[in-house]
Amino acid sequence: MGTADVEAVWRIESARIVAALTRLTGDFGLAEDAAQEAVAEALVAWPLAAPDNPAGWLMATARRRAIDAIRRRTALQDRYALLAAGPAADDEIDPDGIDDDVLALMFVSCHPVLSREARVALTLRVVGGLSSEEIARAFLVSVPTVQARITRGKKTIAAAGVPFELPAADERRERLGGVLSVIYVIFTEGSTATSGDRLLRPDVAYEAIRLARTLAALQPDEPEVHGLLALCELTAARFPARTAPDGSPVLLEDQDRRQWDLSAIRRGLAALARASTGGLGPYGLQAAIAAAHASAPSVEATDWDRIVVLYEALGRVAPSPVVELNRAVAVSMASGPEQALAIVDELVAADRLPGSHLVPTVRGELLTRLGRRPEARAELELAARLCTNQRERSVLLRKAAALD
Numbered sequence: 001m002g003t004a005d006v007e008a009v010w011r012i013e014s015a016r017i018v019a020a021l022t023r024l025t026g027d028f029g030l031a032e033d034a035a036q037e038a039v040a041e042a043l044v045a046w047p048l049a050a051p052d053n054p055a056g057w058l059m060a061t062a063r064r065r066a067i068d069a070i071r072r073r074t075a076l077q078d079r080y081a082l083l084a085a086g087p088a089a090d091d092e093i094d095p096d097g098i099d100d101d102v103l104a105l106m107f108v109s110c111h112p113v114l115s116r117e118a119r120v121a122l123t124l125r126v127v128g129g130l131s132s133e134e135i136a137r138a139f140l141v142s143v144p145t146v147q148a149r150i151t152r153g154k155k156t157i158a159a160a161g162v163p164f165e166l167p168a169a170d171e172r173r174e175r176l177g178g179v180l181s182v183i184y185v186i187f188t189e190g191s192t193a194t195s196g197d198r199l200l201r202p203d204v205a206y207e208a209i210r211l212a213r214t215l216a217a218l219q220p221d222e223p224e225v226h227g228l229l230a231l232c233e234l235t236a237a238r239f240p241a242r243t244a245p246d247g248s249p250v251l252l253e254d255q256d257r258r259q260w261d262l263s264a265i266r267r268g269l270a271a272l273a274r275a276s277t278g279g280l281g282p283y284g285l286q287a288a289i290a291a292a293h294a295s296a297p298s299v300e301a302t303d304w305d306r307i308v309v310l311y312e313a314l315g316r317v318a319p320s321p322v323v324e325l326n327r328a329v330a331v332s333m334a335s336g337p338e339q340a341l342a343i344v345d346e347l348v349a350a351d352r353l354p355g356s357h358l359v360p361t362v363r364g365e366l367l368t369r370l371g372r373r374p375e376a377r378a379e380l381e382l383a384a385r386l387c388t389n390q391r392e393r394s395v396l397l398r399k400a401a402a403l404d
Contacts, residue, residue: 001046001054010039013055014129015214017062019101022164025066028108029154032126034069038062102127103218104166106211110179113160118153119182125150127214128207138204139189140196176219180228180283183211187232191239195388199249205236216271227275227284233268234290237261249395253299265294282318285310304334321352325362337369357386361396368403377403 014035021031038061042054051057109122124130124138132150136143167175190205212229219225241255272291275284289310296302311327324347332340344363353359364379380400387393 001050003043005050005054006039006042006046009054009058010042011129013058015102015105015127017055017059018126019105020059021062021066022105022108023101024063025070026164028126028157028162028164030066030069031062032154034062034065037065100166100218102214104164106179106215106218107167107172107175108157108162108164110175110182111157111160111162112175112178113156113162114153115149116182116185118149118156119178120185121146121149122153123182123211124186124207128211130207134203138201140193173222176222176224179215180224183208183215183232184228184283186211187235191235192392193389197390198247199243199389199391200239202236202239205232205239208232209236223275223278224281224283226271227281227287230268230271230275230287231283231290233264233271234287234294237264237268237294243391247391249391251395252293257297260294268294280313282314285314285317289314299333302333304330308334321347322358325353325358328366329362332366332369337366341366341370355386357383357388357392357396360386364396364399368399373403 017038018031018035021034022028025031035058038058041061042058046054106123106127109126110119114122120139121135124135125132130138132143132146136146139146166172187205187208190201190203190208193199193201209229209232212225212232216225216229237260238255240261241257241259242250244250268287269291272284272287275281275287280288289307292303292307292310307330308327311323311330315323315327324343328340328343328347331343341363344359344366347353347359348363360379360383364376364383367373367376367379377400380396380403384393384396384400387396
């Protein structure tokens with residue numbers, strides 16, 4: 001077994017192993033460190049002799065590393081005795097016995113005492129199984145920055161005395177929004193990178209989908225979990241058509257819809273149906289908007305009136321300037337650019353999205369459709385200056401140049 005095999009097993013089993021170790025040791029940081037040491041040993045040992053039970057090997061090795069660490073902490077001999085007397089390693093990764101552990105791990109990684117950056121880094125590391133290098137590449141930050149976030153996060157959890165346990169049902173419902181928001185942030189970065197020279201980061205987006213599927217399996221009665229999963233699946237379905245072979249963006253009206261992933265659309269619609277049983281929340285409403293796009297044969301045949309209504313509902317349950325901006329785009333398609341421009345101008349007057357390239361982008365498009373070319377060009381050029389993604393910026397500059 002080579003490096004790729006070790007990485008594959010780790011990606012699948014990491015959450016279970018870290019969760020089981022955390023339950024046994026009561027120390028989130030120790031569990032994660034011991035699991036990482038086990039992976040390092042596997043990279044050396046497995047090419048020489050592949051284990052019959054790779055997951056069990058990792059768990060047993062991580063358990064030994066945890067015991068060694070606890071031995072060195074003389075003040076924790078009672079905890080060592082508890083760990084040493086625990087059940088066999090293979091039992092610790094029984095998929096039928098640790099679902100609650102994995103769920104608890106997700107809630108610990110997304111605990112509100114942590115900053116958003118730390119929550120994202122910890123979730124990708126301990127639940128997703130990504131390395132510091134992979135997380136750094138995904139979010140275009142340095143490896144030391146990622147490692148510092150993870151280290152600070154573990155220290156914060158320890159200092160705050162965050163227990164490794166499932167929150168009570170009412171508290172879990174309150175904190176579920178935080179878990180969902182972390183997965184949403186990860187997916188959003190993958191579906192439209194905030195900076196860099198790539199529009200999409202599919203590996204990041206698909207990791208978020210994997211996390212959403214895990215959460216949906218562990219929390220099957222929470223409609224918004226299925227709503228987020230539906231949103232991710234339906235959005236990712238368009239990935240194959242969103243970029244040209246050279247990586248340049250392809251606008252929605254120019255996409256070959258035959259390239260859209262029909263399997264992902266079916267999965268998304270099925271998840272949306274489950275979300276609808278309890279009334280749609282913010283993620284479910286966004287998924288319904290994505291479903292309206294996915295079911296339309298073209299931009300012109302899209303049910304824009306329905307999308308406007310959905311954005312109005314979304315604006316009531318989760319108001320934000322971005323929702324208003326997206327509603328303006330839908331209004332422009334349903335009723336014309338003049339009505340939409342009035343919505344955008346209100347956002348500009350209130351300075352609701354300062355420093356964002358999104359407002360001048362939409363305003364430039366609307367002014368172009370109204371024939372106000374010099375104003376449109378100025379807005380698109382401003383949007384290009386504010387945009388930090390090189391691929392998006394190139395599209396904005398091309399549109400501005402076409403208005404000369």
